[in-house]
Amino acid sequence: MNWINGIKKSTYRFIFTAIFRLFFILLWMNPLGLQGQSDSSKVLETVNISEGTIKKSIERQPDVVGTYIYAGKKNEVINLQGLNANLAEKNARQVFAQVPGIFVYDMDGSGNQVNIASRGLDPHRGWEFNIRQNGILTNTDMYGYPASHYVVPFEALEKIAVLRGTGSLQYGAQFGGMLNYVTREADSSRKLGGRFVQSVGSFNMSSTFISVGGRIGKWQYDGYYNRRTSNGYRQNSNSKASASMFQLTYFASKKVKIKAQIGNSDYLYQMPGPLTDSMFLANPKASSRSRNYYRPNIFIPAISLNWNPSINTSIFWNISAVLGQRSSVMFDKPANLVDKIDPATMQYASRQVDIDQYHSYTSEMRVLHKYKLRKLKGQIATGFQLMRNDLHRMQQGKGSTASDWNIALQPGTSWGRDMHLLSKNIALFAENRIEISEKFSICTGIRYENGGSKLSGKIAYLPAEQVPINIVNKFPLLGASAQYGIAKNSNFYAG
Numbered sequence: 478m479n480w481i482n483g484i485k486k487s488t489y490r491f492i493f494t495a496i497f498r499l500f501f502i503l504l505w506m507n508p509l510g511l512q513g514q515s516d517s518s519k520v521l522e523t524v525n526i527s528e529g530t531i532k533k534s535i536e537r538q539p540d541v542v543g544t545y546i547y548a549g550k551k552n553e554v555i556n557l558q559g560l561n562a563n564l565a566e567k568n569a570r571q572v573f574a575q576v577p578g579i580f581v582y583d584m585d586g587s588g589n590q591v592n593i594a595s596r597g598l599d600p601h602r603g604w605e606f607n608i609r610q611n612g613i614l615t616n617t618d619m620y621g622y623p624a625s626h627y628v629v630p631f632e633a634l635e636k637i638a639v640l641r642g643t644g645s646l647q648y649g650a651q652f653g654g655m656l657n658y659v660t661r662e663a664d665s666s667r668k669l670g671g672r673f674v675q676s677v678g679s680f681n682m683s684s685t686f687i688s689v690g691g692r693i694g695k696w697q698y699d700g701y702y703n704r705r706t707s708n709g710y711r712q713n714s715n716s717k718a719s720a721s722m723f724q725l726t727y728f729a730s731k732k733v734k735i736k737a738q739i740g741n742s743d744y745l746y747q748m749p750g751p752l753t754d755s756m757f758l759a760n761p762k763a764s765s766r767s768r769n770y771y772r773p774n775i776f777i778p779a780i781s782l783n784w785n786p787s788i789n790t791s792i793f794w795n796i797s798a799v800l801g802q803r804s805s806v807m808f809d810k811p812a813n814l815v816d817k818i819d820p821a822t823m824q825y826a827s828r829q830v831d832i833d834q835y836h837s838y839t840s841e842m843r844v845l846h847k848y849k850l851r852k853l854k855g856q857i858a859t860g861f862q863l864m865r866n867d868l869h870r871m872q873q874g875k876g877s878t879a880s881d882w883n884i885a886l887q888p889g890t891s892w893g894r895d896m897h898l899l900s901k902n903i904a905l906f907a908e909n910r911i912e913i914s915e916k917f918s919i920c921t922g923i924r925y926e927n928g929g930s931k932l933s934g935k936i937a938y939l940p941a942e943q944v945p946i947n948i949v950n951k952f953p954l955l956g957a958s959a960q961y962g963i964a965k966n967s968n969f970y971a972g
Contacts, residue, residue, distance in 0.1 A: 549958030605653030663690025718744030902928025
């Protein structure tokens with residue numbers, strides 16, 4: 478009987494516990510309002526949800542802009558206003574993420590240089606691109622060493638235009654295409670305005686950006702200054718960079734606008750040196766060098782004229798130059814060779830000094846005319862481009878045994894390579910677009926390149942008679958493209 482009584486007691490206990498728990502569950506759910514409204518309760522305001530628009534970060538150029546024809550060409554425009562990207566450190570992977578076919582190469586991780594290419598070409602300092610700022614060429618030597626050492630701070634930009642394919646008829650014979658950095662324009666409704674942006678980040682990164690601008694009468698001015706320092710992700714990867722530009726525009730009349738500008742970029746980057754696979758696996762932040770430095774200092778002066786003699790005709794002419802140098806001093810040896818003090822001399826080994834000096838000049842004129850051929854509308858763009866580049870390359874110099882930035886040669890030594898690469902070129906081009914209908918248009922064009930490059934100087938390990946080289950370039954570029962619009966913001970195009 479005791480075990481029966483035990484079962485009854487356990488059954489009663491189970492039933493009582495279940496009823497007790499059910500009561501508290503119902504009390505917590507409050508289906509009958511047994512509890513009053515607690516002090517922590519809040520009455521939420523009504524939220525109205527309406528359809529809105531999201532600003533796209535990638536757009537296409539209009540069919541015709543200024544003196545350029547973009548219809549039927551592969552082009553993208555990156556709007557940097559509101560773009561979710563790290564502009565202070567020029568994170569190119571984020572900025573160009575939505576542009577198909579763009580390859581980004583993080584060469585130094587310092588945020589100084591943008592290294593990109595398209596269609597699998599070499600991204601080294603963007604030398605496969607025709608790179609411009611506000612339409613002004615910035616490649617240091619277009620036909621000799623076309624790398625772009627000129628740095629544009631992304632905080633200064635309004636947009637980046639990328640043009641590829643048959644657009645080569647308009648800007649030149651670069652495989653990658655044309656990349657144009659377009660800066661923000663000054664607020665013409667104010668005499669003085671400006672922006673200030675201060676950014677900080679990991680590894681002691683600090684970036685200061687200042688811009689000013691305005692309009693007084695017929696004169697409009699704007700400029701920027703950027704200063705950025707960083708210790709870098711790896712040891713011995715410090716960076717100090719500055720960039721500035723100032724432009725002054727004179728509105729002579731409603732039809733004539735003259736602009737003068739000068740830009741400068743200068744940065745000093747301490748290069749941490751190469752790592753072997755085993756060194757990288759042990760510590761990816763490690764450095765094999767503490768005495769390697771690289772510094773480009775580039776100036777871009779330019780003057781341009783925009784003239785609209787009639788409602789159907791536009792003329793653009795500019796004269797620009799790329800002046801400056803890039804220098805490096807390095808213990809340039811494989812990663813497994815340690816850069817250490819020699820016990821016999823109690824000094825480090827001599828470093829190698831390399832210096833490139835750039836003197837590149839360009840003059841470009843473009844004319845676009847709109848016409849009608851019976852019921853058909855059309856536009857024709859013609860013009861020329863003159864270029865003269867003098868690259869003075871001095872390499873394999875015996876530098877100092879010090880650890881700081883110093884590009885002086887040791888007394889009594891000379892350059893292993895001391896060369897001049899002189900390039901001259903004239904290009905004539907014409908492109909015609911005809912609108913067959915409101916949706917369908919065809920473009921055809923030609924560009925003729927006529928120039929050459931001449932190498933002279935000395936190379937220590939070659940006989941003197943083997944150094945001079947003369948290369949002649951004479952070739953046409955032919956192109957055709959078509960475009961068919963299928964919707965407001967969509968079309969088919971081929972070239």
